[in-house]
Amino acid sequence: QKEVEQDPGPLSVPEGAIVSLNCTYSNSAFQYFMWYRQYSRKGPELLMYTYSSGNKEDGRFTAQVDKSSKYISLFIRDSQPSDSATYLCAMSASSGGSNYKLTFGKGTLLTVNP
């Protein structure tokens, strides 16, 4: 079983739609959950992070973590064509010390159509 699984899509929605992006994971040691946005041939751009379980909202973006189900989500409200990108989930199992590496999902390609 892969550590982090993410449906690669592609996902195509009309402008204004609510988008739901998801990842599942198998490593119960993961404590920090991040969402990155990546435009074609560019570096990942950090959107949001969440520690442990719960919700976090930032403008049109909401991140949810359900550790009991090992499932995380990113919701985008009122999606815009500029949101078109690949969305990557990433996780970290920090236990102090030096274990700071991020483990990424494969990314979901999102297209928002005007």
Add this chain to the structure above:
Amino acid sequence: EPEVTQTPSHQVTQMGQEVILRCVPISNHLYFYWYRQILGQKVEFLVSFYNNEISEKSEIFDDQFSVERPDGSNFTLKIRSTKLEDSAMYFCATSLQSFFYEQYFGPGTRLTVT
């Protein structure tokens, strides 16, 4: 806004040659990372670096790879004898120690080994 920069943006090299990829971290960040992304694959952790030594490395980071911070500003990744399978995007990322999960990525260097 401070950002991570990487040079070159694209490097073409022949199999067996040495390459050095360079990164300039965000100035007050003390943790440095290299990740790679083979075309169509997920972003993979290579190595983390703190206080002038490797904190953690993946199984990909074998004896052909090395990292250093030669002059207190640049952070470099050297591949001693490149292989065809080293062709990928290489991303440098940096973070503050206390906010290690907020890793900021550079734009990447596309390495093509022929």
